[in-house]
Amino acid sequence: MKKVILLSLILGFFFIQKSNAQNPVGFPDGITVGTPTVTIPAGSSYKMAVAGGIITEKIRVATNGTTFWADFVFDKSYKLRSLNEVAKYIKLNKHLPDVPSTAEVTQQGIDLANTQAILLQKIEELTLYVIEQNKKIERLNKKVRQLSKN
Template identity: 40%
Template sequence: MKANQLLKSTIIKMQLVCICATIIMITSPYNIFAQSKTKVQKASGSRIEDSYTANDYYLYNKSGEMTGQKGSLRASSTGITLGTDADNLKITLKVNQTPAFEVIRGVNGDPTFFGPGTGWTRYIGAGPLAFFTRNRGMVNASDIPQVFVASEGQVGIGTNLSAVKSDNLNKYNLFVMKGVLSEDYAIGPKDNWADYIFKKDYSLLTYIDLEKFISINGHLPGIPSAQEIKSNGYSLHDMNVKLLSKIEELTLYSIEQQKEIIALKKSLEKHQLLEIRLRKLENSKK
């Protein structure tokens, strides 16, 4: 008997708790999931209001009556929308009450992403980062991004680096499709240059050996073949060194040729002098 009375008492208490909880949920100013058109006024003039349809909910932060379905925050079955039609729209994310990141409606209505701090603004992803410019919101898996940043830090412009050979990925950090147009271009300091050609112990090929090498290989010594360039490309700095070495070798060949020309001229002058003397002797005998 006592057990039945205790059970009935417990059920009645649970029912009372459920009724109280339901009343609190319906009348609370934080109830954004109400299915009615009731507008609930919070303290300080802010308002949380349900939508005029059953599936959309709006959070307002304005005083006075609102008309239509425009709000600062909208939650629906298609996602969450932040923002109003105001020209000075700004969404600020704060960490410890300090602005960490802002999305601003900037010049001409352009969206502007702003890091208000004086330090770095970091964009971090566990995988690669891809940036697209499209007239439509979505992209296909096969679309090539305008800018691509690999997990290891390599940057591709107009390429996702999938066609780049692993050797080149290990050697370089920037890959640009179609080419680069620049008013100036510089290469950082390097410790290898082609001045070794002018050292006294440098062995310059003879004309005979040079001609033989070209006839067999079809390219200059020390210069990659057309097939090598087609397969592997080339380093701009390394190629500059190689081309300069050939210019310096040509300079040495020119100096050597000039010495031979001068020697031949002197020899020719001597022969001409001898020829003149011989003619004079022959004429004197006559």
């Protein structure tokens, strides 16, 4: 079984705690890294607060079996907004439909898994718009060729 060494800085002393993947070392109140100005909100389910940035080579966001991923966009029952509807929404709200506003992000932060799903939804919608535009261009080119023959 792979051993994990957890190095904790508590009250200025280093303690090395060994644990295995089956029984990781627990910190019931969570872990705070950095200055004391960053805290874990009382009553939240968060387990770590970090002041400053985090550098890592890889992050995996576990979604615990949720089914919110954006593939629903390709379902035949999905109602894709017209580009005119999207333009009106943007003019009125100053952001894309289904995308949080600056005020919402400032107040609530960003949930990485949810944001990735929203961005994928927008990419998939854009793909459907491009496919439709391509069909229109092909129809117009066909008409131009027919008219140029006459």
